[in-house]
Amino acid sequence: MKLTEFQTKYVPQIDNFLKSHLVSEVDNPVFSKIMSYSVMAGGKRLRPLLFLATLETLGHGIGESELRIACGIELIHTYSLIHDDLPAMDNDDYRRGELTSHKKWGEAEAILAGDALLPLGIQWIAEGSNxxxxxxxxxxxxxxxxxxxxxxxxxxxxxxxxxxxxxxxxxxxxxxxxxxxxxxxxxxxxxxxxxxxxxxxxxxxxxxxxxxxxxxxxxxxxxxxxxxxxxxxxxxxxxxxxxxxxxxxxxxxxxxxxxxxxxxxxxxxxxxxxxxxxxxxxxxxxxx
Amino acid sequence: MKLTEFQTKYVPQIDNFLKSHLVSEVDNPVFSKIMSYSVMAGGKRLRPLLFLATLETLGHGIGESELRIACGIELIHTYSLIHDDLPAMDNDDYRRGELTSHKKWGEAEAILAGDALLPLGIQWIAEGSNxxxxxxxxxxxxxxxxxxxxxxxxxxxxxxxxxxxxxxxxxxxxxxxxxxxxxxxxxxxxxxxxxxxxxxxxxxxxxxxxxxxxxxxxxxxxxxxxxxxxxxxxxxxxxxxxxxxxxxxxxxxxxxxxxxxxxxxxxxxxxxxxxxxxxxxxxxxxxx
The missing domain is CATH 1.10.600.10 (Farnesyl Diphosphate Synthase)
Structure with missing residues (x-):
C-alpha cells in the first residue's frame, strides 16, 4: 500500500478515536476539553501511523484494539509536547499554529493535562494489547x-x-x-x-x-x-x-x-x- | 503480624530497593540523583506498605518481584508530590523538612524528575507483575x-x-x-x-x-x-x-x-x- 493511501484511510480513524474517546473516557468535561485541545491541534499522527504501518507490514489486521494502542501512543506524544512548551522548559507560545496549552489554559492546567495524557496513553496501550x-x-x-x-x-x-x-x-x-x-x-x-x-x-x-x-x-x-x-x-x-x-x-x-x-x-x-x-x-x- | 513489626521488616527493604535501583537503572548519574533526592526524602512508604500488607493478608509471599511493584507505587507517589509542589501548583518550598525538588534543582529539572518517575513506576509495576x-x-x-x-x-x-x-x-x-x-x-x-x-x-x-x-x-x-x-x-x-x-x-x-x-x-x-x-x-x- 502507498503511504498516502494508508494515511487517507487511517488518519481520520485515529482522529475520530482520539476525539470521541477523550470525551467518553474523561469524566470532567472541562478537563477533557483542555486535554483534547492539544491532542486535536492537528499533528501528522506519525507515531500511531508507524505502529499501524508496522502491523500492516507484518500482515496483522487493524481493528478497534489496534487503534486504541495507536492512539495511546499519540496521547503520550502530545503530553511530551505540552510539557516541552512550558515556561520552565522551551517557553513556546505557539505549537502547530495554535496557542500552546499553558498560554491557552494556564500553566497549572497544562502541567496537569500532560500528567493526565501520559497515564491515559499507557492505559490505552495496556487495554488494547492486554x-x-x-x-x-x-x-x-x-x-x-x-x-x-x-x-x-x-x-x-x-x-x-x-x-x-x-x-x-x-x-x-x-x-x-x-x-x-x-x-x-x-x-x-x-x-x-x-x-x-x-x-x-x-x-x-x-x-x-x-x-x-x-x-x-x-x-x-x-x-x-x-x-x-x-x-x-x-x-x-x-x-x-x-x-x-x-x-x-x-x-x-x-x-x-x-x-x-x-x-x-x-x-x-x-x-x-x-x-x-x-x-x-x-x-x-x-x-x- | 503487628504493623510496627511489619514496618520494621519491610521499610528498610523498600528503602534499599529504591535507593539501589534508582542508581543501577537510571543511566544519567546527575538525573538519577535528582530523582532519588525526592524519593529518598524520608516518606512513610505508606502505599508500598499497603500493597505488601494486602499480600500478607492474602497469604502471598513477598520477594524481589513484589518489592519491585511496591517500589513502583512509591515512585509514582513521589512524582505526584514533586509536581504538586511546583510554583504553578501549590508553590511549596519545603516537603518532608527538605527543600522541594524545584527549589533544590530548578523548575525544569523538577518537572522532568516527575515526568521520569511516573513511567519508571509503571515500568516497575509491569515488570514485577508481568x-x-x-x-x-x-x-x-x-x-x-x-x-x-x-x-x-x-x-x-x-x-x-x-x-x-x-x-x-x-x-x-x-x-x-x-x-x-x-x-x-x-x-x-x-x-x-x-x-x-x-x-x-x-x-x-x-x-x-x-x-x-x-x-x-x-x-x-x-x-x-x-x-x-x-x-x-x-x-x-x-x-x-x-x-x-x-x-x-x-x-x-x-x-x-x-x-x-x-x-x-x-x-x-x-x-x-x-x-x-x-x-x-x-x-x-x-x-x-
Whole structure:
C-alpha cells in the first residue's frame, strides 16, 4: 500500500478515536476539553501511523484494539509536547499554529493535562494489547533512559559550551528525545504481531534509522521553513544556544547524513514485500 | 503480624530497593540523583506498605518481584508530590523538612524528575507483575479520572466560592487526589495474589474507607501539628482558600467522620485472620 493511501484511510480513524474517546473516557468535561485541545491541534499522527504501518507490514489486521494502542501512543506524544512548551522548559507560545496549552489554559492546567495524557496513553496501550510487554516497552521509551532523559540532557546542555561540539552527547540527546518513542512505536507493533526474531531485528534497524533521522529532519525544518509553514517559532534553536546535529555538522553535512540514514533504513526492510514503511522517508524530501 | 513489626521488616527493604535501583537503572548519574533526592526524602512508604500488607493478608509471599511493584507505587507517589509542589501548583518550598525538588534543582529539572518517575513506576509495576491488569489499575488511578483529575478539581476549586460549601465536589476532589492511589495499591495486591471475588470486595471496601479517611487525616494534621513536626508548611490550606472536608465540617465533625470511617474500614476486613491491615488506622490516632 502507498503511504498516502494508508494515511487517507487511517488518519481520520485515529482522529475520530482520539476525539470521541477523550470525551467518553474523561469524566470532567472541562478537563477533557483542555486535554483534547492539544491532542486535536492537528499533528501528522506519525507515531500511531508507524505502529499501524508496522502491523500492516507484518500482515496483522487493524481493528478497534489496534487503534486504541495507536492512539495511546499519540496521547503520550502530545503530553511530551505540552510539557516541552512550558515556561520552565522551551517557553513556546505557539505549537502547530495554535496557542500552546499553558498560554491557552494556564500553566497549572497544562502541567496537569500532560500528567493526565501520559497515564491515559499507557492505559490505552495496556487495554488494547492486554500485554505487560507493550506497557514496559513504552514506559522504558519515555522514562529516564528514554525521552525524558533526552529532555534532561537538552536543558543540561543548552548554552553549555563543553557540549557544543561534543558529537557523542548531541547524538545521545537527539536519540533519546525523539528516537526512543519512534523506535517504541515500531517495536510495540512487532511484539504485538508476534514477529519472528529476524523480522524484529530488521524492523528495529529501520526504526533506529528513521527515529534518529527524524530529529535531524526536525532541526533542518527549523532553518528551511518559515515560521508560518512550520506553525511554530523557527530559527529559534540557534538563537537559544541549542546544540544539535545541524549546529555540529552544518547544513550540507546534515543533509548528507540524513540521506545515508534513509538508505540504511530502506535496506533494512527490503525483506518485506510491503513498501509502506520505506515510504515514511518521503517525509524528509522537503529538506533534502 | 503487628504493623510496627511489619514496618520494621519491610521499610528498610523498600528503602534499599529504591535507593539501589534508582542508581543501577537510571543511566544519567546527575538525573538519577535528582530523582532519588525526592524519593529518598524520608516518606512513610505508606502505599508500598499497603500493597505488601494486602499480600500478607492474602497469604502471598513477598520477594524481589513484589518489592519491585511496591517500589513502583512509591515512585509514582513521589512524582505526584514533586509536581504538586511546583510554583504553578501549590508553590511549596519545603516537603518532608527538605527543600522541594524545584527549589533544590530548578523548575525544569523538577518537572522532568516527575515526568521520569511516573513511567519508571509503571515500568516497575509491569515488570514485577508481568500483568497488563496491574498496569491498567495504576494508570486509571493516576489519570484524568483519578489523582490528576483530583488535582485539576483542586486548582479549579481553590478560591472558588461556589465550591466552598459544596460537599459533593469536595468529597470527589479529596477522593480522587488521595483515595484513588491508595485504593489502587490494595487492588493491585488483590488481583496480583489472585484473591476471590468476596475477598476483593472486602478489600475494596477497606481501601475506600482508608483512602477517603487518609485525606481527612491529612487535613487535620494541617491544623493539629506545628510546621516543624509535619516537615512542611502547615496552617496553609485555610490561608490559601483551600476547600476540604475540614473547612466544610469543622474540626469536631471531621474527627467524628474519621472515626466512623475507621469503624467501617475495620469491619470490612474482619473476615481475615491477619490483623495487619486494620492497624493502618492507628496512624490516625494523633489527630483523634
Amino acid at each position: 500485554s505487560a510487554a507493550l506497557a514496559i516497552i513504552m514506559s522504558q521509551a519515555i522514562g529516564p533512559n528514554g525521552m525524558v532523559g533526552g529532555q534532561y540532557l537538552d536543558i543540561d546542555s543548552t548554552n553549555n559550551d563543553s557540549v557544543k561540539n561534543n558529537a557523542k552527547v548531541i547524538n545521545q540527546m537527539e536519540w533519546l528525545k525523539t528516537g526512543c518513542l519512534i523506535e517504541a512505536s515500531v517495536k510495540m507493533a512487532s511484539v504485538y504481531a508476534g514477529a519472528n526474531d529476524d523480522e524484529i531485528a530488521k524492523l528495529d534497524k529501520f526504526s533506529k534509522e528513521f527515529g534518529r533521522s527524524y530529529q535531524i529532519y526536525d532541526d533542518l525544518i527549523d532553518v528551511v521553513e518559515t515560521a508560518k509553514e512550520a506553525g511554530k517559532a523557527t530559527h529559534k534553536d540557534a538563537d537559544e544556544g541549542k546544540n544539535n546535529t545541524l549546529t555540529l555538522l552544518g547544513l550540507e553535512d546534515s543533509r548528507k547524513k540524513l540521506a545515508e540514514m534513509i538508505k540504511a533504513g530502506k535496506e533494512a526492510i527490503a525483506i518485506f514485500n510491503e513498501p509502506l514503511l520505506g515510504e515514511f522517508f518521503n517525509l524528509y524530501r522537503k529538506v533534502l | 500483568s497488563a491488569a496491574l498496569a491498567i489499575i495504576m494508570s486509571q488511578a493516576i489519570g484524568p479520572n483519578g489523582m490528576v483529575g483530583g488535582q485539576y478539581l483542586d486548582i479549579d476549586s481553590t478560591n472558588n466560592d461556589s465550591v466552598k460549601n459544596n460537599a459533593k465536589v469536595i468529597n470527589q476532589m479529596e477522593w480522587l487526589k488521595t483515595g484513588c492511589l491508595i485504593e489502587a495499591s490494595v487492588k493491585m495486591a488483590s488481583v496480583y495474589a489472585g484473591a476471590n471475588d468476596d475477598e476483593i470486595a472486602k478489600l475494596d471496601k477497606f481501601s475506600k474507607e482508608f483512602g477517603r479517611s487518609y485525606q481527612i487525616y491529612d487535613d487535620l494534621i494541617d491544623v493539629v501539628e506545628t510546621a516543624k513536626e509535619a516537615g512542611k508548611a502547615t496552617h496553609k490550606d485555610a490561608d490559601e482558600g483551600k476547600n476540604n472536608t475540614l473547612t466544610l465540617l469543622g474540626l469536631e465533625d471531621s474527627r467524628k467522620k474519621l472515626a466512623e470511617m475507621i469503624k467501617a474500614g475495620k469491619e470490612a476486613i474482619a473476615i481475615f485472620n491477619e490483623p495487619l491491615l486494620g492497624e493502618f488506622f492507628n496512624l490516625y490516632r494523633k489527630v483523634l
